[in-house]
Amino acid sequence: MQRGRISVAGMTRGASFEPAMDQFNERVDAAYRANCASAYLSSMTGTRSRTATGKILRRSDAESVVR
Numbered sequence: 182m183q184r185g186r187i188s189v190a191g192m193t194r195g196a197s198f199e200p201a202m203d204q205f206n207e208r209v210d211a212a213y214r215a216n217c218a219s220a221y222l223s224s225m226t227g228t229r230s231r232t233a234t235g236k237i238l239r240r241s242d243a244e245s246v247v248r
Contacts, residue, residue: 182199183199197237199235
């Protein structure tokens, strides 16, 4: 798990980043296949896309506030 910061709406908070689980990737791919009839579908559901999909977790307030 890697740590970093996210800035949104004038606030900066600490975050942790981790890879998405295979189950999540499968659900995302299934949704794309069901709703998208694009020539780019294989690119959107391929290995490269799966490796770029991640989970962002907010760190606890005590450790996440950046001043």
